Amino acid sequence: MRSERHYLPPDAMAAIAELALGDSPVVVGQTALARRLGCSYLAVHNAVMRIRRAGGWYTPLDWTECPRCGQPFISRRGPGRRKCCPTCRIAVQRHQDAAHRRSWRQRNPDKWAAQWRRSNARVNLAWPTLPEEVRRAALEKLHEATRRDHSITLQLAEKGRGDDWTADEDQYLLEHRHEAARDVALALNRTLYGVYHRISRLRRVRARAGLPLP
Numbered sequence: 001m002r003s004e005r006h007y008l009p010p011d012a013m014a015a016i017a018e019l020a021l022g023d024s025p026v027v028v029g030q031t032a033l034a035r036r037l038g039c040s041y042l043a044v045h046n047a048v049m050r051i052r053r054a055g056g057w058y059t060p061l062d063w064t065e066c067p068r069c070g071q072p073f074i075s076r077r078g079p080g081r082r083k084c085c086p087t088c089r090i091a092v093q094r095h096q097d098a099a100h101r102r103s104w105r106q107r108n109p110d111k112w113a114a115q116w117r118r119s120n121a122r123v124n125l126a127w128p129t130l131p132e133e134v135r136r137a138a139l140e141k142l143h144e145a146t147r148r149d150h151s152i153t154l155q156l157a158e159k160g161r162g163d164d165w166t167a168d169e170d171q172y173l174l175e176h177r178h179e180a181a182r183d184v185a186l187a188l189n190r191t192l193y194g195v196y197h198r199i200s201r202l203r204r205v206r207a208r209a210g211l212p213l214p
């Protein structure tokens with residue numbers, strides 16, 4: 001939450017602006033106004049001073065160039081200034097959210113595995129009851145994501161079909177099998193399809209040997 005010193009809701013600001021720009025004696029008014037608005041005297045006083053200095057209640061804006069994509073965008077001046085354009089901001093936020101989720105999963109592998117099992121069970125239960133077109137759309141979306149992820153990993157992978165899987169890699173696959181296969185592929189420098197094939201092979205081998213998946 002933003003500190004009360006810097007942030008007051010718009011209706012409070014409107015009342016303060018009226019006081020700051022009006023003719024009434026400001027010093028007496030601030031205490032009463034703070035009490036009426038239910039905020040601190042200091043917050044009101046700072047706002048009054050700011051509005052009087054600026055000659056009005058407004059936010060100074062600047063045209064800035066986005067450091068990520070180079071597009072110009074409008075941002076407020078001073079504290080709270082936006083660092084990049086709205087489009088990049090969403091991308092940055094998504095990236096941070098994904099990184100946050102990934103680090104949570106790494107810190108809580110058991111909780112994550114339990115969550116994964118629950119959500120998987122829910123989907124499996126609901127799947128047969130979904131209308132045909134919803135199922136088709138969901139599968140198409142999944143295939144599209146898989147194709148996209150495969151082509152990403154294909155560009156970055158340093159190991160291909162000819163490279164044998166090491167015991168360490170197999171171990172990594174088993175330990176991270178609840179994580180997004182794309183992330184596992186990227187971590188192992190493999191392609192997404194390579195990871196899928198290896199996982200199903202490990203499943204078969206372990207099933208034949210009577211070994212459960214860990």
Ligand SMILES: [Zn+2]
Nearest residue numbers: 066069085088
């Ligand atoms: Zn941008």
